[in-house]
Amino acid sequence: MYNLPLCRDHFISFFHKRIRETIEKYKMFGLEDKVVVAVSGGKDSLALALALKDLGYSVIGYFLDLGIPEGSAFARETVIRFGEKFSIPVHVEELRSVFGYSLVQISEIMRRPACSFCGTLKRYYMNRFARSIEADVLCTGHTMFDEATVLFSNVLQWKEEYLFRQLPVLPEEQGLTKKAKPLAFITERETAIYCFFKGIDYLDLPCPLSSGAKSRRVKLRLLQLEEDSPGTINRFLKGFYSFKKKINFSSFNKEDIQPCRECGYPTTADRFCSVCRMKRKLSENVSRG
Numbered sequence: 001m002y003n004l005p006l007c008r009d010h011f012i013s014f015f016h017k018r019i020r021e022t023i024e025k026y027k028m029f030g031l032e033d034k035v036v037v038a039v040s041g042g043k044d045s046l047a048l049a050l051a052l053k054d055l056g057y058s059v060i061g062y063f064l065d066l067g068i069p070e071g072s073a074f075a076r077e078t079v080i081r082f083g084e085k086f087s088i089p090v091h092v093e094e095l096r097s098v099f100g101y102s103l104v105q106i107s108e109i110m111r112r113p114a115c116s117f118c119g120t121l122k123r124y125y126m127n128r129f130a131r132s133i134e135a136d137v138l139c140t141g142h143t144m145f146d147e148a149t150v151l152f153s154n155v156l157q158w159k160e161e162y163l164f165r166q167l168p169v170l171p172e173e174q175g176l177t178k179k180a181k182p183l184a185f186i187t188e189r190e191t192a193i194y195c196f197f198k199g200i201d202y203l204d205l206p207c208p209l210s211s212g213a214k215s216r217r218v219k220l221r222l223l224q225l226e227e228d229s230p231g232t233i234n235r236f237l238k239g240f241y242s243f244k245k246k247i248n249f250s251s252f253n254k255e256d257i258q259p260c261r262e263c264g265y266p267t268t269a270d271r272f273c274s275v276c277r278m279k280r281k282l283s284e285n286v287s288r289g
């Protein structure tokens with residue numbers, strides 16, 4: 001985004017400074033807070049974890065092994081090596097152990113693409129871990145292009161509730177740990193340069209199960225727009241956040257949230273959250289054969 005010719009040390013300080021400014025501007029967390037960073041093994045979340053540690057925050061990594069063939073095992077090794085190299089504790093959990101099925105098994109049993117369950121399960125287990133260690137905040141490595149992709153898709157479908165909730169930080173609420181995206185104004189090119197300068201080895205493989213995912217196609221189109229007219233994505237996203245400040249959302253009907261009767265996770269559904277409903281459906285399907 002910034003076309004500044006910087007040497008290694010200046011690039012690293014500039015990268016840190018911009019992350020710190022985002023954290024402070026959106027009151028994401030402070031130096032005394034316990035910060036969980038969800039690490040996928042990719043460049044963004046690993047760059048974030050190390051940058052936060054270098055900035056003096058107390059960081060704990062969390063990785064969910066989804067059991068994706070030709071993907072999860074490499075990602076798992078990558079995050080473990082990263083944790084050892086940079087002395088950052090990383091907690092690894094296996095979906096199959098905590099949920100009973102891997103992502104591929106779920107997809108086969110439910111006869112639906114894995115991508116339609118992946119986000120829900122990741123959010124659920126990340127939050128569960130953050131709550132289990134009483135973390136103050138849960139950070140993800142979503143970058144400016146990830147945020148712009150979500151915004152663009154939500155605008156195309158006028159998903160009001162999602163547009164209302166899209167912010168670089170979401171406060172703690174009813175069973176949900178506070179969530180933050182400190183890379184919301186950082187590009188993927190910048191996280192790649194940071195990883196290179198800091199010696200972070202990361203996994204550079206797209207998820208083998210998401211090649212046809214719609215979000216990826218939207219992202220590629222946005223990147224095309226950015227290439228044609230640099231700065232477009234930055235203006236789109238920042239314009240949205242400043243526009244939001246001017247809107248009175250008090251008249252907006254927020255959906256009713258209550259704790260799931262099975263696990264306590266907040267849900268807008270009647271009795272059970274989507275993960276508990278998924279678990280029930282899976283065991284019904286399995287017992288039916």
Ligand code: AMP
Pocket residue numbers: 037038039040044045062063064065066122139140141142146
């Ligand atoms: P994605 O949804 O794959 O674009 O990833 C967005 C963010 O979610 C990443 O930057 C990570 O912070 C987090 N994340 C993705 N996959 C995992 C995973 N398997 N375990 C822990 N965190 C993850």
